[in-house]
């Protein structure tokens with residue numbers, strides 16, 4: 460027995476009633492066609508597809524942060540969430556039967572203080588740590604539960620955080636400490652390829668036994684404990700916890716592709732409906748994510764627009780459900 464969503468206000472909504480809803484209706488259910496590769500779509504085109512899913516049960520909205528809800532910056536510490544996305548996510552998180560989660564390579568605390576959406580789950584370090592921020596709770600007071608990691612991973616991460624900048628004292632090297640993991644960013648280097656080789660060689664010298672697993676990115680090198688959950692496993696745990704009828708995953712790079720694959724496998728198994736949405740903020744990064752997604756947006760502003768439209772759609776569907784009681 461599916462629970463109807465309760466009527467909820469949606470401050471972003473101009474379409475509060477069913478008649479005013481301009482694209483699709485909550486009771487038109489055309490067949491969803493999944494393209495062989497992710498087609499570039501507008502937020503309105505995507506939301507027309509979502510309208511066909513309404514009524515399938517609770518909704519889970521999971522999003523990456525960097526390059527998905529924020530425009531990429533040279534300095535990772537300068538990244539900020541698009542205000543439109545934050546407003547929409549706050550309203551979504553306040554709705555009954557809508558669950559919002561953030562899944563990022565950043566620490567959960569860093570993520571929560573940048574996103575600042577209450578009533579949501581924060582899965583930091585790709586799921587190595589997790590916390591739930593209550594509504595109106597200060598992001599800095601997020602209680603973070605870490606995933607167990609070997610002691611040697613913690614020790615090696617501290618060593619690398621200290622030693623790599625000592626041997627590479629260039630201003631372009633940015634160190635992101637993440638508990639038992641660490642990421643070295645070099646997107647600001649004049650020669651990114653040379654910087655990647657230099658950092659990777661140094662890590663090999665400092666960690667010859669491979670206490671940490673190397674995850675080279677396009678402009679960064681991440682070191683993580685063996686057996687640590689990544690975004691695929693983390694989305695799977697969210698699906699198991701929330702048991703949604705509809706799930707969305709928004710992301711922009713290869714780490715998000717693993718979550719896209721999990722979402723699509725769950726959909727293929729008949730467990731959920733939903734969409735894996737690649738956000739094309741970086742041409743090189745998106746080429747690794749796009750083959751695993753259902754659709755692609757042109758960038759974070761389209762992702763934010765989609766979230767606003769999703770908020771409106773769910774508010775309209777909720778209103779219809781309440782009126783039909």
Ligand SMILES: [Mg+2]
Nearest residue numbers: 523525526711
């Ligand atoms: Mg990203």
